[in-house]
Amino acid sequence: MTNREQEIIELIRKNPMITQNELSEKLSITRSSVAVHITNLMKKGVIKGKCYLLNDEPYVCVVGGANIDIQGFPGEQLVMNDSNPGSVKISYGGVGRNIAENISRLGIQTRLITAVGNDDYGRGLLEAAGKCGMDMKHSLISDEYPTPIYLSILDEEGDMKVAIAQMAVLEKISPEFIENRRQLIKRAQLCVIDTNLPEKTLVYLTQEFPEMDFYLDTVSTAKAVKVKNILGRLHTIKPNRLESEKLTGIPITDEESLRRSGEYFLKQGVRRVVISLGGKGTYYRDGKNEFILETEKAKVVNATGAGDAFMAGMVYASLNQISPVETIRLSAAASKLALSHENTINPEMSVENIKILMEENYHVKRLS
Template sequence: MTSREKEILEIIKSNPMISQNELADSLGITRSSVAVHITNLLKKGYILGKGYIVKEESYVCILGGTNMDIQGFPKSNLILKDSNPGEVKVSLGGVGRNIGENLTKLGINTNLITVIGDDVYGNKILEESRKLGMNMEHSLILQGYPTSTYLSILDDKGDMQVAISHMDIYDKLTVDFIKSKKHVIDNSKLCILDTNIPKEVIEYTVNNHKDTVFFLDTVSTTKAKKIKDLVHYFHTIKPNKYEAEMLSGIEINSEKDFKKAAEFFINKGVKQVFISLGEKGLFYANEDISSFINNPSVKVVNATGAGDAFVAGLAYSYYNEFDIETTAKTAMTAAILALSHENTINPNMSVNNINNKMEELGLC
């Protein structure tokens, strides 16, 4: 493919309905030259027929949050209302972005649709995503707005104790912008949504892409309230116990309650339910089976990225058509790998390491 053909193909990807005259104007060349390049792209198989339907590899689309994470780690017991000796680390974060990085490390082509500022943090996110191989070309970049920032304080066990989120930029991710990304969502193998994005965007997306398989990351009890009336649109959901209680209206205190809550979601139309129990393990269910998996005893270094790795494991499993039991074990093992490293994203996340860890823990 020539450099001009690549240029034309990228424009067509972002606007499949663009005319040849519009292409010519934007590139400063003649319409006849555009026609020649289009013909060559058709012959080479990069464009499929009329309407500029672009042939792309199968991929997962993520519509969610991206931010910079600033984490504080005390050297000993955390003392509130006092200055604690420790370490401070700055890293790329955000639920959607973290899921995307984990998925990319698992060999899945990933398109992340998010919003960032045209600032130092935003440029860093774009640079690192390019190095990683995660596609962010469909994300919104805004001048004059700071990239979302998440500040958290962890205790000596690696559990988050308090955090401050500066995520006002997400309000600028509008329905009109998402409309322009219809082809990205429609052509995905599955689309993961996290509840950091505005409710109206979530509502528009699930209502206007009926043939798309949607996965949900609830993020938090407060943010999950956005989708309480939309849960039936999701193929797979991953709430924790408290989020499941809020979404279902069912208080969960026993095994029977877990099954009752799962039945509520399945009767709504959800195909797979995974309820995280933290260190106690996982409950999972579909219309045919339900079961618990106890969490193996592992040392927790940093619990921040476990949920994101878990959702990446769910998406990887769906992508590879695993049954629900294998899916649950794969996702749990991905979360365990995340727990075992000081970084939010374990740099050693890979399919081979998941398989090796599953065998080590007796989950195979």
């Protein structure tokens, strides 16, 4: 494929409705030259049908945050308000990006739409995505804002104690920006979104693509409230207990209140709710099934990416039409695999390694 053909493909990816006249203007070549290149690309099978649809394999689209993770690990018990000897790890992270990489490592074609700065960190994120087979070509690169950074301090158990997030560039993922990627999102098998996105963008996405199955990661209690008024447009939502309480107004203190929380989400229109109960397991509810999956307590090295791996597991299970119980078993095993490594993304993440962990003991408590 020639360099000019590559340029044309990139412009078509951004706007499949682009005309040959617009292509000629952007590339500073004649319209007749554009027509020749388009014809050649169609003969090669790269472009098919009208509106210049690209002949891609089935894929999942993820729209969300990407950032640099800077994590501090204390050597001994964490002492607040003091300097702690330990180690510092710098890696690529961000909820949307982490989910996308985990999905890619499970053998699924993945397109990530995010925003980074035009700086060394941003270029590093783009390069790393290519190495793990994840497509970030449709992301925004800003000259105005730096690449997001997530700075966290973990305790001796591997749990996050405090963090600071620099995420201003994500505000640039506007409805207008999303509209220019309409065909990319529309053609995805499903779309994962996270609440690092601006509220107006979450509203626009779920409104403009009513046929899309949206899987939502709530990220945090502060950000989860962005979707309170659009719950009915979501296929799957995966909050933890605190995030669920923020969205429903129902304190989860026992099994009865947990079930009322699940019922609340379904009445709002959510088709499937999965609530993380920490060490107590995972609550699942859809229109037909309701249960709690209890698993053995995992050894935690780094808890930061566990939820992201869980979501990736649900995506894999959905695309492979796996039953609800096995979906949560698989997702919990993916989460456990993530917990066992100091990196946010376990480099050993794979379907094969997840299946090994699925052989460990578990208990399903049916609630309906």
